[in-house]
Amino acid sequence: xxxxxxxxxxxxxxxxxxxxxxxxxxxxxxxxxxxxxxxxxxxxxxxxxxxxxxxxxxxxxxxxxxxxxxxxxxxxxxxxxxxxxxxxxxxxxxxxxxxxxxxxxxxxxxxxxxxxxxxxxxxxxxxxxxxxxxxxxxxxxxxxxxxxxxxxxxxxxxxxxxxxxxxxxxxxxxxxxxxxxxxxxxxxxxxxxxxxxxxxxxxxxxxxxxxxxxxxxxxxxxxxxxxxxxxxxxxxxxxxxxxxxxxxxxxxxxxxxxxxxxxxxxxxxxxxxxxxxxxxxxxxxxxxxxxxxxxxxxxxxxxxxxxxxxxxxxxxxxxxxxxxxxxxxxxxxxxxxxxxxxxxxxxxxxxxxxxxxxxxxxxxxxxxxxxxxxxxxxxxxxxxxxxxxxxxxxxxxxxxx
Amino acid sequence: xxxxxxxxxxxxxxxxxxxxxxxxxxxxxxxxxxxxxxxxxxxxxxxxxxxxxxxxxxxxxxxxxxxxxxxxxxxxxxxxxxxxxxxxxxxxxxxxxxxxxxxxxxxxxxxxxxxxxxxxxxxxxxxxxxxxxxxxxxxxxxxxxxxxxxxxxxxxxxxxxxxxxxxxxxxxxxxxxxxxxxxxxxxxxxxxxxxxxxxxxxxxxxxxxxxxxxxxxxxxxxxxxxxxxxxxxxxxxxxxxxxxxxxxxxxxxxx
Numbered sequence: 001x002x003x004x005x006x007x008x009x010x011x012x013x014x015x016x017x018x019x020x021x022x023x024x025x026x027x028x029x030x031x032x033x034x035x036x037x038x039x040x041x042x043x044x045x046x047x048x049x050x051x052x053x054x055x056x057x058x059x060x061x062x063x064x065x066x067x068x069x070x071x072x073x074x075x076x077x078x079x080x081x082x083x084x085x086x087x088x089x090x091x092x093x094x095x096x097x098x099x100x101x102x103x104x105x106x107x108x109x110x111x112x113x114x115x116x117x118x119x120x121x122x123x124x125x126x127x128x129x130x131x132x133x134x135x136x137x138x139x140x141x142x143x144x145x146x147x148x149x150x151x152x153x154x155x156x157x158x159x160x161x162x163x164x165x166x167x168x169x170x171x172x173x174x175x176x177x178x179x180x181x182x183x184x185x186x187x188x189x190x191x192x193x194x195x196x197x198x199x200x201x202x203x204x205x206x207x208x209x210x211x212x213x214x215x216x217x218x219x220x221x222x223x224x225x226x227x228x229x230x231x232x233x234x235x236x237x238x239x240x241x242x243x244x245x246x247x248x249x250x251x252x253x254x255x256x257x258x259x260x261x262x263x264x265x266x267x268x269x270x271x272x273x274x275x276x277x278x279x280x281x282x283x284x285x286x287x288x289x290x291x292x293x294x295x296x297x298x299x300x301x302x303x304x305x306x307x308x309x310x311x312x313x314x315x316x317x318x319x320x321x322x323x324x325x326x327x328x329x330x331x332x333x334x335x336x337x338x339x340x341x342x343x344x345x346x347x348x349x350x351x352x353x354x355x356x357x358x359x360x361x362x363x364x365x366x367x368x369x370x371x372x373x374x375x376x377x378x379x380x381x382x383x384x385x386x387x388x389x390x391x392x393x394x395x396x397x398x399x400x401x
Numbered sequence: 402x403x404x405x406x407x408x409x410x411x412x413x414x415x416x417x418x419x420x421x422x423x424x425x426x427x428x429x430x431x432x433x434x435x436x437x438x439x440x441x442x443x444x445x446x447x448x449x450x451x452x453x454x455x456x457x458x459x460x461x462x463x464x465x466x467x468x469x470x471x472x473x474x475x476x477x478x479x480x481x482x483x484x485x486x487x488x489x490x491x492x493x494x495x496x497x498x499x500x501x502x503x504x505x506x507x508x509x510x511x512x513x514x515x516x517x518x519x520x521x522x523x524x525x526x527x528x529x530x531x532x533x534x535x536x537x538x539x540x541x542x543x544x545x546x547x548x549x550x551x552x553x554x555x556x557x558x559x560x561x562x563x564x565x566x567x568x569x570x571x572x573x574x575x576x577x578x579x580x581x582x583x584x585x586x587x588x589x590x591x592x593x594x595x596x597x598x599x600x601x602x603x604x605x606x607x608x609x610x611x612x613x614x615x616x617x618x619x620x621x622x623x624x625x626x627x628x629x630x631x632x633x634x635x636x637x638x639x640x641x642x643x644x645x646x647x648x649x650x651x652x653x654x655x656x
Binding site: 019022280 | 452453454456457459460463464467470475476477499500501502503504505506526527528529531532550551552553555556557560575
């Protein structure tokens with residue numbers, strides 16, 4: 001048994017579990033009792049892999065980035081999750097969960113979203129499967145991610161504004177949970193990351209594991225070896241990192257680097273670097289590390305990237321952090337922006353702001369000449385154009401000074 | 402015997418409990434609210450420990466919690482407020498909060514404080530039963546505390562019976578499959594649910610909560626279970642009317 005797989009009680013080390021009110025117990029239990037059997041069934045695997053191939057466009061390329069490699073003096077590969085249909089890794093999970101929901105006979109799908117990527121990926125598969133879709137999104141995020149809101153609506157989803165708290169991802173999640181409590185029987189809650197009560201973290205990790213499964217054979221094809229020396233991925237809740245790490249967790253020779261959003265700086269009070277700023281506690285049904293005050297009140301995180309703007313981290317990552325198996329680094333808003341511009345200039349790829357955090361630690365690492373590094377490029381930057389245009393204007397203004 | 406079990410022995414029916422959000426509408430309203438509710442004839446109280454992310458609560462209680470937190474309420478202040486009036490009140494107190502508050506405060510320290518201010522019952526809706534059984538039941542008992550579990554129309558008979566065995570105070574019967582404060586009436590389906598639970602002949606006192614907001618709903622529910630908790634309706638009332646005339650609110654419900 002792997003040290004990093006969930007145990008039979010739903011825990012990764014001391015983290016995980018299902019800290020949920022009784023009102024949610026039957027739903028979560030139903031999922032727990034069925035998810036493995038469904039995922040492991042031939043019918044599920046056949047349809048899931050078919051859709052990933054023909055609908056999503058998998059396998060995504062593993063691209064040896066020559067200019068980036070030259071600049072940092074290592075062999076740097078990009079796992080191109082940005083090339084997936086809908087623009088990020090999120091769809092790997094929504095395809096899988098929508099099939100599970102259908103199998104359970106659920107007719108109504110709810111989801112939370114921050115930047116809107118998971119919302120769009122959910123609305124997309126609901127359109128595909130002709131299921132009702134309701135997406136909860138913070139009022140603040142609705143304003144700052146208007147194109148994704150429009151996409152979801154065009155896909156037929158109802159977008160509901162979360163108006164409590166900071167009106168962002170955490171609050172959208174609370175609203176989704178509340179809706180689930182009110183509609184316990186017909187509703188399936190399609191969680192977008194490796195967070196939430198057991199079995200969600202394990203289920204989402206399994207559905208994202210396709211990323212590292214592909215890295216293994218692609219790397220072997222290109223280098224003769226399955227294992228890179230280092231894998232780097234950004235972590236908000238942590239689903240793309242879970243997918244990129246999944247098949248390497250027990251190969252301790254592969255360094256796993258998780259990059260959190262430092263916001264304006266770890267000690268600025270405006271940050272989302274949970275492992276550095278958090279303590280053990282419970283958030284959204286899972287025991288993990290989270291940002292909180294001395295009374296256990298969850299504090300508001302901050303990051304320029306809506307997808308990393310979350311005060312917790314999935315229980316698997318809390319375990320990787322606590323056990324030392326994972327190396328946790330972080331990047332500030334500005335470092336992420338610089339990395340986004342660097343990748344664009346060097347390789348002609350505009351990355352999502354989230355993924356730019358992973359790119360941003362290259363310069364902070366002591367890379368060796370022959371080191372093989374895989375960076376999970378989890379999403380594309382189309383949704384972040386407004387932020388990038390602001391940065392571009394600043395850069396041009398500086399040039400003219 | 403705990404105060405609450407003494408109460409259940411003396412008054413098996415029409416038990417009226419009120420939930421209030423500590424620190425709401427104003428930081429130091431706690432004493433006035435507790436004394437007011439006791440004087441108005443309420444049987445026991447749920448002291449709400451405001452939480453930033455109260456996933457089992459509806460919008461009214463969430464909003465009041467967020468205002469209370471902005472007012473500066475915290476666990477230490479609540480314990481101090483309760484400590485100051487503990488000799489003046491006799492009404493049983495149930496604390497209702499979320500598991501993370503207890504974990505972060507330190508479970509043992511939390512229990513000790515509860516005991517010292519006269520809290521003898523806890524409702525922590527997101528504490529898993531298995532964790533209670535394995536870790537906390539013994540610790541709680543050491544400080545004279547017992548935990549209350551919720552059941553809903555979806556809770557299986559087997560699980561209800563297990564909860565009944567594990568309960569030293571009462572079972573919190575979620576009256577509707579919804580969050581607090583969402584519904585206005587008691588439906589036939591809910592009555593069928595109450596009757597189903599009654600048919601299990603449980604040893605525990607049954608107190609219904611969620612959606613009980615008027616004399617009508619209170620009376621209907623009390624025909625089927627031992628009593629009811631009024632939450633959102635009271636929070637809404639003090640939000641609008643302040644805390645000086647809460648006897649009027651209580652009279653309207655229990656007559």
